[in-house]
Amino acid sequence: MTTRTLEFDIVIIGSGAGGGTVAKELAPLCKKGAKIALLEWGARFRPEDNVRNELEMADKYYFESGGFPTASQDLTLAFARAVGGSTTVYTGTSLTAPKEVFEKWGVPGVTLEDLKPRYDKYIKENNVHLAPRDELNENNRLFEKGCKSLGWSVEQFPINTKGCIGLGTCNLGCAVHAKQGTAIAQIPVAEKGGVQVIPLCRVDRISPNLIEAQILPAEFGLTPSPLAPGPIQFRAKKIVVCGGSVQSSALLLRSFGDVALPALGRYFSCHPALILAGEHPQPIQNIQGHPKSFFCDEFFDSDRFLLETCMYFPFTLAKNLVGYGEELDDLMSNFNRLQMILVLAIDPALRENRVALDRSGNPIVHYRFSEEVIGSLLQAIRKSAKIFFAAGAARVHAPAAGRFFVYPNEAERLDQIITRDHFKLGQLSIAAAHLMGGCRMGEDIETSVTDSWGRVHGMKDVYVADSSLFPGPSEVNPYLTIMALADRVAQGICKDMGVNS
Amino acid sequence: MLETYFRDGFLRFQKGVIPRARRFTPEQDEESVRIVTKFLQARPASIRIKVIGFLLLADLMTILFLGQRQKVIQFLFDSSVPLLRKGFWGVNTLAKMSVFCQTSLHADLNYHPKELLR
Numbered sequence A: 001m002t003t004r005t006l007e008f009d010i011v012i013i014g015s016g017a018g019g020g021t022v023a024k025e026l027a028p029l030c031k032k033g034a035k036i037a038l039l040e041w042g043a044r045f046r047p048e049d050n051v052r053n054e055l056e057m058a059d060k061y062y063f064e065s066g067g068f069p070t071a072s073q074d075l076t077l078a079f080a081r082a083v084g085g086s087t088t089v090y091t092g093t094s095l096t097a098p099k100e101v102f103e104k105w106g107v108p109g110v111t112l113e114d115l116k117p118r119y120d121k122y123i124k125e126n127n128v129h130l131a132p133r134d135e136l137n138e139n140n141r142l143f144e145k146g147c148k149s150l151g152w153s154v155e156q157f158p159i160n161t162k163g164c165i166g167l168g169t170c171n172l173g174c175a176v177h178a179k180q181g182t183a184i185a186q187i188p189v190a191e192k193g194g195v196q197v198i199p200l201c202r203v204d205r206i207s208p209n210l211i212e213a214q215i216l217p218a219e220f221g222l223t224p225s226p227l228a229p230g231p232i233q234f235r236a237k238k239i240v241v242c243g244g245s246v247q248s249s250a251l252l253l254r255s256f257g258d259v260a261l262p263a264l265g266r267y268f269s270c271h272p273a274l275i276l277a278g279e280h281p282q283p284i285q286n287i288q289g290h291p292k293s294f295f296c297d298e299f300f301d302s303d304r305f306l307l308e309t310c311m312y313f314p315f316t317l318a319k320n321l322v323g324y325g326e327e328l329d330d331l332m333s334n335f336n337r338l339q340m341i342l343v344l345a346i347d348p349a350l351r352e353n354r355v356a357l358d359r360s361g362n363p364i365v366h367y368r369f370s371e372e373v374i375g376s377l378l379q380a381i382r383k384s385a386k387i388f389f390a391a392g393a394a395r396v397h398a399p400a401a402g403r404f405f406v407y408p409n410e411a412e413r414l415d416q417i418i419t420r421d422h423f424k425l426g427q428l429s430i431a432a433a434h435l436m437g438g439c440r441m442g443e444d445i446e447t448s449v450t451d452s453w454g455r456v457h458g459m460k461d462v463y464v465a466d467s468s469l470f471p472g473p474s475e476v477n478p479y480l481t482i483m484a485l486a487d488r489v490a491q492g493i494c495k496d497m498g499v500n501s
Numbered sequence B: 001m002l003e004t005y006f007r008d009g010f011l012r013f014q015k016g017v018i019p020r021a022r023r024f025t026p027e028q029d030e031e032s033v034r035i036v037t038k039f040l041q042a043r044p045a046s047i048r049i050k051v052i053g054f055l056l057l058a059d060l061m062t063i064l065f066l067g068q069r070q071k072v073i074q075f076l077f078d079s080s081v082p083l084l085r086k087g088f089w090g091v092n093t094l095a096k097m098s099v100f101c102q103t104s105l106h107a108d109l110n111y112h113p114k115e116l117l118r
């Protein structure tokens, strides 16, 4: 049987923050006669596909149900597979990176001046705004109260919702499509402009102008692809890889290896995160409303971490509580009294932290926690405990305390209670959802994979436009920066094709 | 045989780490087993083998520790050997999944998500 072959001018692989943006920005070329396809491994989700059940939605949306383990099995990674990519399950907090981040990246042309107008475009397109104060729930307000009473800086997150009804289950995908991810804000515009979206199309390998893929059968009752399941090839003049940090690196490794591109897969970073919980003596309004309204960057310079409000679901919380037994069970019984904080460590992009391939060609992520990152996490646990107590919590579950609970009368001794000795990798649940690097931008082929316009070194027609481009961490929630970079890559493609963007 | 062992070994472990599971009805036990079996079936055989291996280890150690399962659990949880800690974390996570993913327990947990009427 011969494999079907479809011809396009431009094929974009992956439809998340990067791919969805590139598709929208290149769509005007369709009017000039260009044929553009957006291939996506995952399915298209309709609001009614979202049953808001934790396990079911994790299986439907996420790679490895949201718990993709690293090789050393002390960290899990969360990234999604859907039309819209991880923007379907993100929380929608919308921050721009400060100019210092781009100075650290040191990529010529990739400056705040270059990215600012691009940021502004998506801030507008995605309806980024501050939620009115009367919509902020108690879980969030208690965080603000705790920070303020300690004299620590606390700021409200801009978010990108439209028509949010406060279901609080953002990370299971939005059941009313209120978050303005690429599936809602950019991809429909791209389709209207003529881009052909092909869901359930997994790309296995590329060569400079050929793409080998599989159309997958629909699972979980999701809408099937318009194309019949089975192998398929695409010919394209330009290929834009936007599979996300892990999958883009893996696809390029499978396709080209790392001999000509020694930095491929490397310099991976991910803002390792911990979920902490404090229990209040009385019920609080916590699970309804947008889960993430505030952040505290008081310790960003001194200890390299950020604290954010968050609110998760029973299994996700239980998984993140360190340990087992009566105390865990007891805390779980008081869900309506829980306040939660998400700790994000700002980890450096180290060459040895990398995406590689296993024997079957699937991605495997090697990540080693440096002592600095462990130090950041420890300090973040201590400071979070202080916030919980300052907000009125009666007890706090603090990982690395050597016991399950810490109490208010111990608030002044947290340094002695939460210690390095108790911080045991493999015992704590550390997860990450800000996956960055692997195909980093730069000038030197030894330390980067693409040039400053996302074009892969040594290749005329292959580009990358997603979080894998980050030379180092974004140091803030990354999606707007990914979109801004993808916009820049789209502009570069137009220039390379000799058309005005 | 392995399946029967998995079922019983898993429930023994689950009830050792999550006290509320000791009060489960037979239906809730079955639901626990269904949840983890479905999860593991979608994973490579090597993972299932590791889980069964770990459950076997926990059972054998319990015999060696003269039936003191809680001591074994604490030993594995806090082991100085990273491999044992990670194994414990994995199976403990499955136990948590088998319990806290049961939506019928939400009321017990005081977890009342906002209803969405379509």
Ligand SMILES: Cc1cc2nc3c(=O)[nH]c(=O)nc-3n(C[C@H](O)[C@H](O)[C@H](O)COP(=O)(O)OP(=O)(O)OC[C@H]3O[C@@H](n4cnc5c(N)ncnc54)[C@H](O)[C@@H]3O)c2cc1C
Residues within 6 Å of the ligand: A013, A014, A015, A016, A017, A018, A019, A039, A040, A041, A042, A078, A079, A080, A081, A082, A083, A084, A085, A086, A087, A089, A090, A091, A092, A093, A094, A095, A171, A201, A202, A203, A204, A242, A243, A244, A245, A247, A248, A251, A433, A434, A435, A465, A466, A467, A468, A476, A477, A478, A479, A480, A482
């Ligand atoms: C739970 C969660 C909450 C988050 N919250 C926030 C937040 O509030 N604010 C923020 O700024 N960021 C947040 N993020 C991070 C943000 O969502 C991601 O950084 C961003 O979406 C990454 O964009 P991307 O384009 O690199 O990859 P993705 O958005 O992950 O998209 C990649 C897409 O490519 C597809 N793909 C991969 N490989 C292939 C292939 N071989 N063939 C075909 N298709 C392929 C995948 O299926 C996927 O759909 C969150 C992430 C998660 C998981």
